[in-house]
Amino acid sequence: METVKAMGEKKQSRRVSGRGGGSATILDLAEAAGVSIASVSRALNDSTKVSSALRRRVLRAADTLRYVPNAAARALASQSTYTIGAVVPTLENPSFAIGVEALQKRLAQNGYTLFVASSNYDLEQERRQVETLVTRGVDGIMLVGALHDPGLYDFLRQRKVPFVNTWVLSQDPKLPTIGFDNKKAAAEITNFLLDLGHKYFGVIAGLTKSNDRALERVKGIRQALRARGLVLTKECLIKRPYRIVDGQSAMRVLMQMKPRPSAVICGNDILAFGAMLECQGQGISIPHHVSVVGFDDLDLASQLVPPLTTIRVPADEIGQAAADYLLAATAQDQDIRLPEIKTPLVVRGSAAAPSTARYMALAAKHPPNSG
């Protein structure tokens, strides 16, 4: 008896000092509304199974006391944080920025808050960020690509944290992915150039280390060429970071080759933009002298002169679908749909059939190939 009473007093003393530095808690509301904290909790959440009179009182109290719930406490008690984490290579790539933006928007609509971290295209940093997010108790994680640190998948599975790979399509059906087949899309745009009659190709790819999207795109190009009996030689494949200037310098190299490629395939629109600028600077006309194509369809692409032929990657759709997937996974939803993300070829003015005269001359000297 003694003990019980002591406990009671202690609680009260805590409350007295409560308003010192902190803010109103559920306990304050309970007192103000003259109900138990259990009821307050219920009134604040399941507005059902609580008399509307009680709910009204509690809500009024919450309003006057300027009550702000404490997510940490809620998380601790309910074992669910209502947060999602996203780890992208970098937000400086507009595609990922747009994807994250869409993800956030959708999550916010559902009461979830988003943690964002970037990996700088480094698998170990990515794994560390994921560990941090798991420590934070996120209910789900969005990743980019399917190539991760060896320990990552185990870690996530062991901790039972739902996740989804994006910007790729999984070979392994057990891995949930929201994305598209980079290899296939790259092959498609390559075939488009092939069908136009091109036989001499140059490729400006993104860095393929730790980047399966870039790697798959190169594979797709190589495969499409091979199917037509062409080989992508080392000299014709230039890998560069995601920057305009790198597209320029790579194009410079390509345009000095003999024979000079009649078509240049870029791993993304930024590199393509650089490539186009280089041509403009050198007085090389696109698509008359050389065709250039990109990948992503950034806003920029349709505005360039000539407008860029590219593959459209709907980053916003990906982010949104990732949100939907993660939300469903968190809700223990059974059969979750993984929507198909379409990446259509967008034909614009930067690519055309090679000039016949030039090809005749070339063919006389060099066997048609890609390098």
Added chain:
Amino acid sequence: METVKAMGEKKQSRRVSGRGGGSATILDLAEAAGVSIASVSRALNDSTKVSSALRRRVLRAADTLRYVPNAAARALASQSTYTIGAVVPTLENPSFAIGVEALQKRLAQNGYTLFVASSNYDLEQERRQVETLVTRGVDGIMLVGALHDPGLYDFLRQRKVPFVNTWVLSQDPKLPTIGFDNKKAAAEITNFLLDLGHKYFGVIAGLTKSNDRALERVKGIRQALRARGLVLTKECLIKRPYRIVDGQSAMRVLMQMKPRPSAVICGNDILAFGAMLECQGQGISIPHHVSVVGFDDLDLASQLVPPLTTIRVPADEIGQAAADYLLAATAQDQDIRLPEIKTPLVVRGSAAAPSTARYMALAAKHPPNSG
């Protein structure tokens, strides 16, 4: 005695079922290492004031049990979450994406995790996002601009949550800001054009509703013009969303005016890019027929043809400085430095003196003004 024993048993029984779905806790480590949970906590945090032998044991246990701390519990007990929140208008604007990227990077280096939310340039959404972040218990918040919902400042101050406004410089010295004087910078680039001899101006501004950066820029332009006796008329000031196509359409309108502006000032590089494209499409030569300048100095700017004269806004510096400020504020640091963010005028080829012949002709017909 009885009671104590019962408690002990209860704890054990909990542990037995512990490994069912959840994960190792501090309690598991304590048992595995044969020490108290208090010591485990200390070993995990202040590596000092714990014998190295004990620390080693705990760390080994943590490793074998694959222990992952629970941030919610830590936050609840320590009253500090080690999280920071950022609310930006949208990540689709590369400036903000870059700023957030830098912020995140710096925070991660210091063990902080970042929540990101966007306001869509809407003050009420911004306030709601801030409320959510405060619910999450963030230790600090980065905001963009100094114009916020009326209740926002009160709310933040009352809850004692450190925050910092960015991309602006505060009129009010009590508001911490990491940024620059938009008005002054806009005036500077306007003066540059004025000094070149321009007398007929067109302005393509960003939307100024709920956007003090855009508004200040317009004010700066207007003020600089007025100082030279020129007036910015309604017709010469076109406000548009942040999109290339809007820059184009605005430029179209401007180029049909009589007299036609010899200089067009854009509120940001994206609009400037659109404006330049429109000229290119119409065969209007930049800077020969018209000068165009922007604001932000995106990567793009220096690569355009001609390269864009603009104001450099170092978004990465801003993000980084915001992180430093917030970290210091969280640490109750007293005199925190708010670094000066320099926004130099970057002179490139898109602006030049107006062609003399044209001005003579114009001056004969119209009084020099800006509309």
Added chain:
DNA sequence: TTGAAAGCGTTACCAG
């Protein structure tokens, strides 16, 4: 429909 009370996993204070 409501209240009491047992946690949720850590931290931090207080003894020893």
Added chain:
DNA sequence: CTGGTAACGCTTTCAA
């Protein structure tokens, strides 16, 4: 340097 234990603010049975 180490251990015991009371919070931290909320959710969630379990009874009433």
